[in-house]
Amino acid sequence: MSLLEVRDLVTEFQTRDGVVRAVNGVSFSLEKGEVLGLVGESGSGKSVTGFSILGLVDPPGRIAGGSVRFRGEELRGMPEEALRRLRGRRLAMVFQDPMMTLNPVLSIETQMVETVLAHEHVTRQAARRRSVEALGKVGIADPEARLAAYPHQFSGGMRQRVAIAIALLHGPDLIIADEPTTALDVTVQGQILHEMQTLVRETGAALVWITHDLAVIAGLADRVAVMYAGRIVEEGTVAEVLDAPLHPYTRGLLESVPANNATGRALRQIPGMTPSLLRLPPGCAFRERCSRASERCTTLPELAGRVRCHHPHARAA
């Protein structure tokens, strides 16, 4: 039994112009202690997938189908009260903007102690001790004193550390991190990735790291799933996907990274742009930008092995 099993997940948003299927039949599983990188460009549905796992989709959005099993237990259709007991305790989320987690008018101490007490009957003192410990673990100097501070007294990188510390308070089995370092500077990003890596190794928590940055995934993840227009188009180990991509989209993405091109020469680019989810062409959503597309691509390819494509690149590439 996997820690997390997502099967045929569908999440839709009702808009004035019609129904948008942001997540369109996504399946993957995750073992204990594993790090999965969920990669995609804007609008690919990677963040909505993360939110859907935790049941955090508000109207006009709704989870329209599929199953999410966590430690063998089905999360879809679970009463809100039961779900709330899981979230923050066994399941945690870290957002791109730490201010989505932090309340600007409460001190860090209040917010952390409340989080502990929400799930466990311990004394305030014990909760406070745990908070100090958690802050120390994410690399905040002098955590005892910093506990009294308010979010605005921290820099962006420090706030993200606090948000991560809160996510870690109960030692969750699964952490979903949605672009937590995208807004940060390179040196600070390096620090946060370092802390995350150490924490995952120490606690054995599984991690879903959602990002658009393939290079971050390369250094952090065990496996990668690449999303395009609401579907996973390729999945595999980091070495498989990054060294020998089979899907033309994955290959195009990797080729357009400046580091994979000769300096000063034109970058290899994917023509066109991401299609609107309102007017998805039938069949493979990538076919209009794809050089390998044929008549067959008007039918939707199944996920066969690692890749969802009628004309994948050869394995030995």
Add this chain to the structure above:
Amino acid sequence: MLELRDVSKRFVKRLDVVERLARRLGARVDEHTVHAVDRVSLEVREGEVVGLVGESGCGKSTLGRVACGLHAPSGGEVLFKGRHIAVGAGIRLPMQMIFQDPYASLNPRMRVEDIVGEAAVFHGLVSKKDSPGYVAELLRRVGLDPSFVRRYPHQFSGGQRARIGIARALAVKPEFLVCDEAVAALDVSIQAQVLNLFMALRKDLGLTYLFISHDLGVVRHVSDRVVVMYLGRVVESGPAAELFEKPNHPYTQALLAEVPKLERRKRAYAPIRGEIPSPIAPPPGCHFHPRCPHAMPRCKTEAPALREIAPGRRSACHLNEGP
């Protein structure tokens, strides 16, 4: 083509009413001064692409704006083709700026034809009558369908908006473009398209660029020379290939070491300590010393000068001076 001599830009946070009153009554309240750019000299030769890199708050955007004449420098001189740019708009017209946010930098209530065509008509580069043809030509040039001229910005994707911003800058026939994080908001596949467009324009129109970015991969790809800034000062500069190959300044070294790379798998991150200090109260001496693994007592008191360490390469570090 462009020369900045000892340019500084200071922003002063003026006291509000309460603080002024408090001072009247004898309280010690001081105005905050931010040295966003601190005595920076920079030269961009004709036809060259100079990359300006640094992390947030290092002053790179402010420097770009000063170079373009959008901010008056608080000290020093900005010369474009040997003339002071402060003299008048006529001198600044050949310098155009391309902004980061393709959403905020286009007026949502103007049609594309007006966004792109307005400045050219105003400056008398084309007559009102010829404007539609001129705009259509510009849109083709940046890879947009000329039939889109009647549309508003919200009807375009992020990548297309970036192209509109470029077409608008090109409309006044500039020779020099300042790109301030011009591709930062774009997805990787779209970013490649826009970078290719910049390079094609450079070749076809003989443009010169000051390319400001925090993305070292992008800067390495497009630049001939690179300038690295930290807390308002230039810490290192040199030809792109050499600088990326053998960074001299400890900050540049740390910055390059932290860039995630595709070929580095399951690596152990070993980050540099600390965060960028506030530019309101930068550390004395070398601004980088609290985070520097090689800091010496001297670094805490004396700011190192930017010295030539090899032909065309400069670095501001005491380590280069020997014992």
